[in-house]
Amino acid sequence: MDRSEYIVEDDPLTPLQFAICRGCRVRREAATGRAVRPRRTAAGSTRKRCNNCSEVKDVSEFSPVGTFVTGETKYGTKCKACNASIKRAKHVPAPYDWSTWRPKETKICRVCGLEMPLSEFPKSRISTHGQQLHHGTCKSCGAGKYKDWRATQDPARLKAQRRVWLFNLDHESYAQILSSQGGACAICATPFAEDGRDVYVDHDHGCCPGRRSCGKCIRGFLCNRCNTALGQLRDSREITAAALSYVESPARPLSASPDAWYSEQDRWLISHMMSADEFAALREQQGGKCAICVEPNANLEIDHDHSCHPGLKSCRRCIRGLLCPHCNKGVGLLQDSPERLRGALSYLDCRPLSDDRAVQ
Ligand SMILES: [Zn+2]
Ligand SMILES: [Zn+2]
Ligand SMILES: [Zn+2]
Ligand SMILES: [Zn+2]
Ligand SMILES: [Zn+2]
Ligand SMILES: [Zn+2]
Ligand SMILES: [Zn+2]
Ligand SMILES: [Zn+2]
Structure with a gap:
């Protein structure tokens, strides 16, 4: 049918036009008693204004939604870009109730x-x-x-990778520190194994708490015993110094009621030939505090001079005092040795190795 049958006002963008032909119009107006009004549509136009962004765009920017009676393609009122963004904004996934999961x-x-x-x-x-x-x-x-x-990997390479991951320590720096320590523990000077499997990389926990180090706070390489001992002495210069003067001071032999321990039930009291009263008196004397770190502790342990009695048992002459479990273990791991404690002390006095390396 002729396009002029529909067009009322030929605007190139959106002509004002009827959607139905004149014949249909007359019939519908007679049936409904209301005038059929023309609408502005983009029929026949190659340009179209978007209802949303108001931009005039080519019809290819709009999605076809049907055909006009004139045979021309009918396009949506909003451009494709606008439709897409509206759809995106509308799409909110239904919240999942995780409490029922x-x-x-x-x-x-x-x-x-x-x-x-x-x-x-x-x-x-x-x-x-x-x-x-x-x-x-x-x-x-x-x-x-x-x-x-x-099994397919080179163990030395795995170790090196692990050192990088844990301590940010590359192989070059590792070899350099190891040779500067003469291939031995920095505290007790026990030589490390050839493959370095017993090398413990020690770092300043004040800088990096936990197992990993930033790499700048590495202090040196220790054997397992010395490394654990330092941890038990809480990496503290003061506590290590106190431990040194503690192991160097003479034992305090027990004298009173030498047989009272015999009826004790406590295994520790028996192995140190000490009565509960003597233990209580010693604890009272120390004010309930550890003889090394001077911190109050409810589980003070009896410490004795192991050069007199190696092992767990002691005689009544070699008891040195009551220690907290940490100090006791720390001193024990350094084998009660003033040399090793002195080594630990000078080790703690050193600045981190990275300071030396940074200068080079
Ligand atoms: Zn018609
Ligand atoms: Zn648009
Ligand atoms: Zn499986
Ligand atoms: Zn050591
Ligand atoms: Zn650090
Ligand atoms: Zn202590
Ligand atoms: Zn003991
Ligand atoms: Zn003894």
């Missing part, structure tokens, strides 16, 4: 395919909703796979 009790291992309880799978991260997640590979498959992989 319960972990499955079993899981199928993706390697061996067996269904096993969750405890057979290593824990992975905590999800953003606070749920504990588990790995997809069961513990035995994972361990096996890791073992297989490890």
Whole structure:
């Protein structure tokens, strides 16, 4: 049908036009008693104004939504870009009620395919909703796979990688520190094993608390004993100095009621031939505090001179005092040795090695 049948006002963008032909119009007006009004449409136009952004764009920027009676394509009122952004803004995923979420009790291992309880799978991260997640590979498959992989790797290289990961220490610096210490523990001078498996990298926990170090606060390499001992003496110069003067001071022999311990029930009192009263008196004398770190402790332990009695038992002449478990263990690991404690003390006095390295 002729296009002029519809057009009322020929605006090139949106001509004012009837959607139905004159014949239909007359019939509809007679039936409804109301005039059919023309609308502005983009029929026949190659340009169109978007209803949303008001920009005039090519019709290819609009989605076709149908055909006019004139055979021309009808396009949507909003351009494709606007439609897309409106859709995006509208699309809000329905919130999932995580409080009703319960972990499955079993899981199928993706390697061996067996269904096993969750405890057979290593824990992975905590999800953003606070749920504990588990790995997809069961513990035995994972361990096996890791073992297989490890067997193919050079152990020295793995160690070196681990040092980089834990202490930010590359192999060059490692070798440099090791040779500067003569390949031995910086405190007790015990030589390290050839492959370095017993090298403990010690760092300043004041800088980096925990196991890992930033790499700038590495103080030196220690053997396992000295490293643990330093930790037990809380990395403290004061406590280590107190421990030194403690092991150098003479023992305080017990004299009174030499047989009273015999009826004691406590295994520790018996092995130190000490009565509960004597223990209480000694604790009273120390004010309930450790003889080294002078911190109050409810679990003070009896310490004796191990050069008189190596091992756990002592005689009544070699008891030195009551120590907190930390100080007792720290001093014990350094084998009660004033030399080693002095070594620990001068070790703690040193500044971190990175200061030396930075100068070079
Ligand atoms: Zn018609
Ligand atoms: Zn638009
Ligand atoms: Zn498995
Ligand atoms: Zn050592
Ligand atoms: Zn650090
Ligand atoms: Zn203590
Ligand atoms: Zn003892
Ligand atoms: Zn003794």
